[in-house]
Amino acid sequence: MRSDTTDFPLKNTLINNFVEHGKDIFTNNKESIIDIRKQAYTKFIEQGLPTQKLEAWRNTDLTAVYNEEYDHYYTQSNVIKDIDSVFQCNIPHLNTTMIALLNGWYVYKDVPLKTMADGTIIGSLAEAMKVYPEIFDKYYAKYATSKDDGFIALNTAMAQDGFFIYVPDNVQVKKPIQIVNVIDYDKNIFLQTRNLIVLGKNAELTLVHCDDSYNHQKCLCNTVSEIVQDENSYLDHYKMQNVNNNSTLINSSYFYMKNNARLTTNGMSLNGGILRNNNHITIDGEGCETNVYGLYLMDKKQHIDNQVFIDHAKPNSLSNELFKGIMDDTASGVFNGHVLVRRDAQKTNAFQRNKNILLTDKAKVNSKPFLEIYADDVKCSHGATVGQLDTEAMFYIRSRGISEDSARMLLMYAFCDEIIQKITVEPLKHRLEDMVKKRLRGELSVCAQCVLHCSHPEKEYNFEIDLSKI
Amino acid sequence: MLLSIKNLHASINGKEILKGVNLEVNKGEVHAIMGPNGTGKSTLASVIAGRDVFDVTEGSVLYKGKNLLALPVEARASEGIFLGFQYPVEIPGVSMTNFMRTAVNEQRKYKGLDPLPAGEFLRLMEEKKKMVEITAKLANRSVNEGFSGGEKKKNEIFQMAMLEPTLSILDETDSGLDIDALRIVANGVNKLRSPENATVVITHYQRLLDYIVPDFVHVLFEGKIVKSGGKELALELEEKGYEWIKDAVI
Numbered sequence: 045m046r047s048d049t050t051d052f053p054l055k056n057t058l059i060n061n062f063v064e065h066g067k068d069i070f071t072n073n074k075e076s077i078i079d080i081r082k083q084a085y086t087k088f089i090e091q092g093l094p095t096q097k098l099e100a101w102r103n104t105d106l107t108a109v110y111n112e113e114y115d116h117y118y119t120q121s122n123v124i125k126d127i128d129s130v131f132q133c134n135i136p137h138l139n140t141t142m143i144a145l146l147n148g149w150y151v152y153k154d155v156p157l158k159t160m161a162d163g164t165i166i167g168s169l170a171e172a173m174k175v176y177p178e179i180f181d182k183y184y185a186k187y188a189t190s191k192d193d194g195f196i197a198l199n200t201a202m203a204q205d206g207f208f209i210y211v212p213d214n215v216q217v218k219k220p221i222q223i224v225n226v227i228d229y230d231k232n233i234f235l236q237t238r239n240l241i242v243l244g245k246n247a248e249l250t251l252v253h254c255d256d257s258y259n260h261q262k263c264l265c266n267t268v269s270e271i272v273q274d275e276n277s278y279l280d281h282y283k284m285q286n287v288n289n290n291s292t293l294i295n296s297s298y299f300y301m302k303n304n305a306r307l308t309t310n311g312m313s314l315n316g317g318i319l320r321n322n323n324h325i326t327i328d329g330e331g332c333e334t335n336v337y338g339l340y341l342m343d344k345k346q347h348i349d350n351q352v353f354i355d356h357a358k359p360n361s362l363s364n365e366l367f368k369g370i371m372d373d374t375a376s377g378v379f380n381g382h383v384l385v386r387r388d389a390q391k392t393n394a395f396q397r398n399k400n401i402l403l404t405d406k407a408k409v410n411s412k413p414f415l416e417i418y419a420d421d422v423k424c425s426h427g428a429t430v431g432q433l434d435t436e437a438m439f440y441i442r443s444r445g446i447s448e449d450s451a452r453m454l455l456m457y458a459f460c461d462e463i464i465q466k467i468t469v470e471p472l473k474h475r476l477e478d479m480v481k482k483r484l485r486g487e488l489s490v491c492a493q494c495v496l497h498c499s500h501p502e503k504e505y506n507f508e509i510d511l512s513k514i
Numbered sequence: 515m516l517l518s519i520k521n522l523h524a525s526i527n528g529k530e531i532l533k534g535v536n537l538e539v540n541k542g543e544v545h546a547i548m549g550p551n552g553t554g555k556s557t558l559a560s561v562i563a564g565r566d567v568f569d570v571t572e573g574s575v576l577y578k579g580k581n582l583l584a585l586p587v588e589a590r591a592s593e594g595i596f597l598g599f600q601y602p603v604e605i606p607g608v609s610m611t612n613f614m615r616t617a618v619n620e621q622r623k624y625k626g627l628d629p630l631p632a633g634e635f636l637r638l639m640e641e642k643k644k645m646v647e648i649t650a651k652l653a654n655r656s657v658n659e660g661f662s663g664g665e666k667k668k669n670e671i672f673q674m675a676m677l678e679p680t681l682s683i684l685d686e687t688d689s690g691l692d693i694d695a696l697r698i699v700a701n702g703v704n705k706l707r708s709p710e711n712a713t714v715v716i717t718h719y720q721r722l723l724d725y726i727v728p729d730f731v732h733v734l735f736e737g738k739i740v741k742s743g744g745k746e747l748a749l750e751l752e753e754k755g756y757e758w759i760k761d762a763v764i
């Protein structure tokens with residue numbers, strides 16, 4: 045009955061590659077990881093690439109993306125070029141520990157995996173698999189097991205590298221860790237990256253994750269991240285997406301939270317051809333607090349699809365979702381928020397909001413907030429709005445002498461500001477303020493450059509990153 | 515002549531609200547417009563300011579001798595027209611300071627002037643805030659967001675003070691104000707009065723006119739100005755109510 049999903053040549057290519065490049069894919073993998081890969085491979089054959097036949101993909105059509113031809117590669121050597129010339133972070137005063145992936149591979153100057161002074165381990169996932177098998181046995185592919193999506197199985201089967209962060213118990217990482225995921229390849233490319241982040245008890249981490257592309261080549265990038273938070277840990281997570289209009293990003297993040305863990309994840313989607321974000325959050329503890337924020341600014345034929353699933357499995361936790369988007373031209377958007385409150389999850393507070401502004405009558409958004417509640421003592425609410433700019437506010441602003449264009453800018457920016465103000469990393473917040481303004485004025489879209497670059501970088505923002513940090 | 519309205523007809527969604535308004539305002543004058551609820555006072559103010567949901571179907575509005583109806587909203591503002599809203603709009607996320615700086619500078623641009631340097635702008639804000647006794651906190655908040663009814667009205671007068679208009683139309687700026695706030699607002703308006711500008715106040719209450727003394731009082735009734743007189747007309751209305759006008763008109 046899903047036979048149609050098997051028709052894409054891409055699927056067959058991937059299946060063949062698994063067999064043909066198995067040796068590369070399994071490099072340094074322990075037997076247990078190889079088993080997981082093989083099981084996932086079988087699952088992928090069964091599931092295939094997701095199509096609109098699946099409820100969760102009903103409003104996102106990847107047919108054209110699947111029908112492209114891509115380069116696939118399973119060894120690193122032939123693609124690394126001079127990373128120094130490829131990127132720079134030009135956010136002033138943003139003092140981070142920076143790590144980078146280039147076309148899915150971890151980039152490093154000296155060692156692929158290092159232990160910081162505070163005990164935090166940062167580095168390449170491939171390397172970590174080799175060095176810390178016990179951590180992988182405990183966490184790897186334990187959360188990203190979604191049964192209904194071939195992309196997850198595909199990633200588990202074949203993704204080789206990505207980043208690995210392990211924050212031991214009681215360690216509060218002082219400097220934010222910044223991950224730059226750079227796509228720079230001179231042909232169409234199919235990429236898979238896999239990330240694992242583990243926060244021990246009472247651990248604290250700020251993580252800034254940027255997806256950037258550096259040319260106009262087509263790419264299909266399938267990223268899966270597993271993020272595990274032990275008791276009373278705190279994660280402040282940012283996802284910045286600013287890739288070219290030919291890029292398709294499938295980004296799946298699986299968060300798992302234990303007692304009193306706190307999480308804020310904030311996704312800023314500024315540019316990209318097709319962006320699909322799956323946020324899957326399992327609250328398996330009491331007293332947890334989760335904030336899931338998203339801002340998306342889409343124009344031309346761009347498409348964004350945000351899926352949020354929050355599973356309240358235990359009592360006394362809070363989840364709060366707010367997604368806001370502005371759609372111009374013929375851009376289209378999807379928001380599917382699903383909050384599940386299980387029978388045991390009494391005293392759950394769950395709030396869900398999605399607000400959209402459509403600037404043209406051809407832009408569209410399909411918004412579906414959804415609460416599924418089995419506990420009786422809960423406080424939950426959801427709401428979605430899709431509308432135009434407030435005409436009363438437009439008149440009020442213009443009646444003070446402000447031009448129609450400026451009035452629109454003021455209102456659009458004010459709309460975005462609610463999400464931007466949630467950013468707790470000050471330099472990042474200021475940069476985003478600047479970038480959103482540029483994006484709204486239409487300046488960023490023309491360059492299709494990364495979060496860290498822009499078409500006309502202001503002089504004062506031009507700080508080269510120190511590559512010795514990598 | 516600053517403003518000359520002749521036989522103005524305006525409608526919304528095909529429903530005629532203004533049915534032939536005539537009004538003339540000269541520099542230096544204060545006019546009061548009174549009239550029962552729903553007769554079109556706010557509509558008249560909105561049409562002058564340029565709100566495009568209303569269709570002007572007949573008549574003319576000349577301002578400084580120019581066809582006002584041909585100008586977009588923002589140009590009218592830069593030409594010196596200010597509307598104090600009956601229901602000021604809340605604009606979350608836009609700070610009062612940013613809002614006013616944009617407004618002042620866009621109006622300056624219209625007049626071919628350079629933007630006001632930041633220091634000067636802030637000094638101006640401080641000065642005008644004092645004038646209407648607005649606390650510093652209010653100015654840092656989003657435009658009208660969470661302001662009390664009275665604070666919103668004060669904020670309208672603050673904006674008027676910042677923009678120094680030639681023709682101010684204050685739509686029920688007195689409603690919802692306590693006695694002290696009413697005095698502050700009226701003082702603000704009076705301080706801004708000069709032989710070069712004019713004020714039109716729309717009100718239901720004679721009380722405001724004790725503070726802002728009008729040269730003319732007009733009664734708008736069912737889309738028309740049916741009676742005009744001096745300030746004593748307001749007293750007469752207060753005493754006799756609108757029934758008296760209805761009887762006189764019909």
Ligand SMILES: Nc1ncnc2c1ncn2[C@@H]1O[C@H](COP(=O)(O)OP(=O)(O)OP(=O)(O)O)[C@@H](O)[C@H]1O
Pocket residue numbers: 526531549550551552553554555556557558567600
């Ligand atoms: N946006 C609108 N859509 C439909 N009808 C409107 C609209 N705005 C005003 N009206 C109608 O126009 C008429 C005049 O309204 P207006 O606000 O001008 O009255 P007003 O004299 O200012 O009354 P009040 O003293 O209550 O402020 C009313 O019947 C009102 O319902």
Ligand SMILES: [Mg+2]
Pocket residue numbers: 555556557600685686
């Ligand atoms: Mg009114």
